[in-house]
Amino acid sequence: MKPAPFEYIAPTTVEEALGHLAEYGYDAKILAGGQSLIPMMNFRLAQPSVLVDLNKLAELSFIRSEKDGELRIGAMTRHFQVERDDLVAEHAPLIHEAMPKIATPQIRSRGTFGGSIAHADPAAELTTICVALDGRFRCQSARGERWVPAQDFFLGMFTSVLEPDEMLVEIAIPPMAPRTGWALEEAARRAHDFALVGVGAVVTLDAKDCCERARLVFFSVGDGPVEAVKATEMLIGKEVSPDLIRAAAEAVTDELDPSADIHASVQYRLHLARVLARRALEKAFARAAAPGTQAA
């Protein structure tokens, strides 16, 4: 249980870090919080020959809001900082609510917001939430930069669109529309275990109390965040009722293809998905309808 030898580089500017990534390419691995990478190195599942440690990049640790209310989080902002931040609680209550569910306090002391996303673990809360909230990711390389919508970022298990010379530097979460509700539901064997199934819901009501928008994004049921598009289409334009929510929740089964493992069969995961989807939608619609929860 000891990591294989590697060359250690700790740049102090983003530019310097990008230069190292350009030079070493596939041989290099980025070290952010290290709470997923270091276990993999301890097991020698990962044996990078060069480790580029971003922990000295203070410029990537920030939380701020833009003039239009968009929330911006620097990739190296640590989980505990996001968890305790008032701006996050106000602008992105779904993220605020999710933070205590991510691993343990000791992991959140060290783990980073951007690291969790770039790691692209299919069991991660933050990847799913960023998709549900229509987040965008700023990816930088020595060649330039690009913004990638969260829903286009994840390609598969532990795989994202990031090129070997590229790194995630910033996350943008758009302001929530008025009358928007949210919920995160997950089932795990013990608190802080990876979820067997989890789901994030974000819904918006129109002036007539009909569903204007709905996103239902699952984690731990596939290779990455999995959105139930058809199930939520059933809700659009309709007046929300318990029966309608139940019908939509039942329908998620058709869009999910989870695998079985030692902890849960396919049938059990699908059962959990239906139950959690119903709970998440109920909670999200109740929040959207509650007066005063949403400043315009």
Added chain:
Amino acid sequence: MSEAMDITVTVNGEVFQKTIEPRLLLSDFIRHELNLSGTHVGCEHGVCGACTILFDGMPVRSCLMFAVQADGHEIRTVEDLGTMENLHPLQEAFQEAHALQCGFCTSGFLMSILPVLEGTTDLSEEDLKRAMEGNLCRCTGYQHIRDAVQLAAEKMSSGSES
């Protein structure tokens, strides 16, 4: 590759200068280079919490950091609490409430709970559980540890008033 690097780390108030390999885990650095064996290594992949230390005041898993990352930083380990003759109130509470049997997990629990109690001793039931949620104990069933945290909170709050 993997050239040795010089680091300077403050541990329990004492400054150490060492030359180490970058792949050396912080947990192994503390135990083998500094001979501070109070920090225990259980799972070595971030699950059990036995190796918890305070890194710049925050509880972290020392098996999930490299020692080289501690260069210029401040660490507290369980050795920074009380002595055998003069236990820290948190250690006293663990003894009095029978919060350990084999004791392997104990230093991790202490270092996880310490910053919580140093922040506030007014803990709800939920706070008590949250304070210990990142550590595994295979002996006690946790109830006695929970009781010890509560007892420690009482000791530390009366201590700060007097």
